[in-house]
Amino acid sequence: MVGDARSVGKGWAGRRAEERDGPETSAVHGPCATSASPVATPRRPADALPAELRPFIGHLPHADLQAAARRARRLGVGADEVLVAQGMVDDAEATGLLAAHLGLAVAATDDAATPPDAPTAEAVLRTGVCIEAPDGARPRFTLAARGRDVRRLVRALRRDPGLAGRMRLAVPGAFRRAVMAATGPALAEAAVARLPARDPLKSAATLDPKRVLGRIALVVGLPLALLLALAPEQGVLAVQALLSLVFLGWVSLRLASCAYDPPADPPPTLDDRQLPVYSLLVPLYREALSVPHLVAALGALDYPPEKLDIKLVVEADDGETRAAIAALGLPPHMEEVPVPAIGPRTKPKALAVALAAARGSFVAIYDAEDLPGAGPVAPGAGGFPAGRAERRLRAGPACRR
Numbered sequence: 001m002v003g004d005a006r007s008v009g010k011g012w013a014g015r016r017a018e019e020r021d022g023p024e025t026s027a028v029h030g031p032c033a034t035s036a037s038p039v040a041t042p043r044r045p046a047d048a049l050p051a052e053l054r055p056f057i058g059h060l061p062h063a064d065l066q067a068a069a070r071r072a073r074r075l076g077v078g079a080d081e082v083l084v085a086q087g088m089v090d091d092a093e094a095t096g097l098l099a100a101h102l103g104l105a106v107a108a109t110d111d112a113a114t115p116p117d118a119p120t121a122e123a124v125l126r127t128g129v130c131i132e133a134p135d136g137a138r139p140r141f142t143l144a145a146r147g148r149d150v151r152r153l154v155r156a157l158r159r160d161p162g163l164a165g166r167m168r169l170a171v172p173g174a175f176r177r178a179v180m181a182a183t184g185p186a187l188a189e190a191a192v193a194r195l196p197a198r199d200p201l202k203s204a205a206t207l208d209p210k211r212v213l214g215r216i217a218l219v220v221g222l223p224l225a226l227l228l229a230l231a232p233e234q235g236v237l238a239v240q241a242l243l244s245l246v247f248l249g250w251v252s253l254r255l256a257s258c259a260y261d262p263p264a265d266p267p268p269t270l271d272d273r274q275l276p277v278y279s280l281l282v283p284l285y286r287e288a289l290s291v292p293h294l295v296a297a298l299g300a301l302d303y304p305p306e307k308l309d310i311k312l313v314v315e316a317d318d319g320e321t322r323a324a325i326a327a328l329g330l331p332p333h334m335e336e337v338p339v340p341a342i343g344p345r346t347k348p349k350a351l352a353v354a355l356a357a358a359r360g361s362f363v364a365i366y367d368a369e370d371l372p373g374a375g376p377v378a379p380g381a382g383g384f385p386a387g388r389a390e391r392r393l394r395a396g397p398a399c400r401r
Contacts, residue, residue, distance in 0.1 A: 052080040052150040055101035060088060076273040077306045078147020084332050085305040091332060095171045098150065102157060105168040107142050109178060118190035121183035122356045125176060140166045144175035173335060176357050180337065184316070184353070188342040191352035272304065279309040279360030283347045287368040288324040295328055297371045310334040313354040317341045 049057070050072070053065050060083070068088070072079035080098070083089050089097070099106045115121040115130065124130045128144035141163075145153050157163055170178075180187070196203040228235035282294065291312075298310055312330075314321050316338040325336050337354045351365065366372065 050079050050151070051154045052078050052098075052147060053083075055094075055097040056080070056083065056089070059097060064088060072306075074272050075275070075304050075306055077304075078150065080150065081147045081306050084146070087332070091173045092171045094146075095169050098145070099169045102154070102169075103164055107168045107170040107175075109171070109174045115179060115183050118183060118186040121179055121187060124179055125357045126359075128172065128175065130170075130175075130179075138166060140168075142168055142170050142175070144170045144172040146172055173332075176335070180357060184338070184340040185342060187353050187356055188340045188349065191349050192342070192344070194352065195348075275304065275307055276362050277307045277309060277360040278303070279311065279355075279358035279363045280366055281311050281313055281351050281354050281358065281363060282366045282368070283313045283350050283354075284321050284368050285315055285318055285345070285350075286321060288320040290368040291321060291324040292328065293371060294366075294368055295325075295330070295334070298334065298366070299331060301372060305331070305333045308333045309358060309360045311337045311354045311358060313337045313339060313350045315339055315341055315345065315350070 049065055049069055053069060056065055065079075068079045068082040068086075072082050075082070080094055084091055084094050096106060098104075115124045128146075128149065130142040131139050132142070133139040143149070143153065157167075192205075196205045200206040224235070224239070227238065280298065282298070284291065287294075295312075301308065310333055312325055312334065314325070314336060322336065322338070330336070337357055339350045339353045342349075355363065
C-alpha cells in the first residue's frame with residue numbers, strides 16, 4: 001500500500017530531499033534550488049511543527065516531518081494529510097499515534113458510527129463527527145479528525161480536559177465505510193426520493209407512460225394516419241423525406257464534429273494553496289476489465305493527491321468489479337463506495353449516494369471509459385503539470401457542491 005501511494009505522489013521523494021536541503025525558488029513542482037554548502041540545515045525545535053505533526057515525533061525522521069510541514073503550508077492542508085497521502089504512514093497508524101498523543105481511545109471499526117437516518121448520516125459523513133447522547137447522560141463524540149480538525153481538537157481539549165473521557169477517534173476511511181454500511185439503504189432510498197419530492201417535473205419517476213404515449217400518438221400518429229388515409233403516395237414520400245432530413249442532419253453533425261478544432265484551455269491561474277479539493281466520482285457497473293487502466297490514469301493525475309478525493313462508485317452486488325478494485329490496492333486518496341442494490345439501478349442514483357461521502361468543494365465525474373492523461377506542463381504556468389482534464393480542475397469547477 002505504501003509503495004502504491006508513493007508512486008501517486010509525483011516526485012515526492014525528490015521534493016522531500018530538495019526541501020530538506022534548501023528552499024524552493026518557484027511554485028512549480030519541478031527542480032528546486034539546493035544549497036551548495038555541505039552543512040546541513042539546522043533543525044527547528046519540535047514546537048515549531050504544527051500540532052497535527054507532533055504525534056509523529058520519534059516515529060518518522062524529523063527531516064520528513066519538516067518537509068511535510070513545508071508542503072502542507074504550500075498546499076494549504078494539514079501536514080498529517082500530507083503524510084497519509086504520500087504513504088509515509090497509513091490511515092490507521094496516523095489515527096493510533098494521534099490518539100496516543102492526546103490520550104484518547106480509538107473506536108472499533110464495527111461500532112465507529114451508527115447514525116439513525118439518512119439526513120444524520122449525511123451530516124456525519126460531511127463533518128466526520130458522530131454524537132451519541134444517551135438518555136440522562138452527557139453526549140459522547142466519535143471523530144474522524146485529520147488536518148486542521150486536529151488543531152481544533154487540541155485547542156478544545158486544552159480548554160476542557162474533561163472532554164477526553166467522552167471522546168474517541170476513528171480512522172477516517174473506516175469511519176466512512178462504517179457509516180455507509182450502516183445507512184447505505186437509507187441513503188439510497190433518500191437519493192431515489194429526493195428529486196421527485198423537490199422538483200417533480202425534472203424526475204423520470206413522475207412520468208406516466210400511458211400519458212406520454214397518448215400525447216405522442218396525438219401529435220405524430222394522428223396527422224400521419226390522416227395523411228396516409230387521404231393521400232397514401234404523398235404521405236409515404238413525406239415520411240421518407242422527413243426521415244432523410246433527420247439522417248442527413250445527424251451525419252452532418254458528426255462530420256462537423258470531426259472538423260471542429262476546440263480552443264485551447266486557459267493556462268492554470270491558481271497557485272497550489274488556492275487549489276480546491278476535488279471529489280472525482282467514477283460510476284462503475286460490470287467494468288472489471290476497465291478498472292486497472294482507469295485507476296492507473298486517475299493515479300497519474302498531476303494534481304496534489306492531498307486535494308483529490310476519488311470515489312469508485314460500484315453496485316454492492318457487482319462482485320466482479322469489486323474484486324478487480326480490491327486486487328489493485330487503492331492509494332489513500334481513492335476509495336470504493338458500494339451502493340446498495342436498491343432500484344432503480346441508475347448512475348444518477350449511485351452518484352447521489354456517493355455524493356454524501358464526498359469531501360471536495362467541487363465535484364467532477366469520470367466514466368469507466370475515460371482515461372484522463374497527465375499531460376505536459378504549460379511553460380510558465382506554475383504549479384503542477386496539467387493536461388486538458390487537469391487544467392480544467394485547476395482553472396474552474398465542474399460542479400460546485
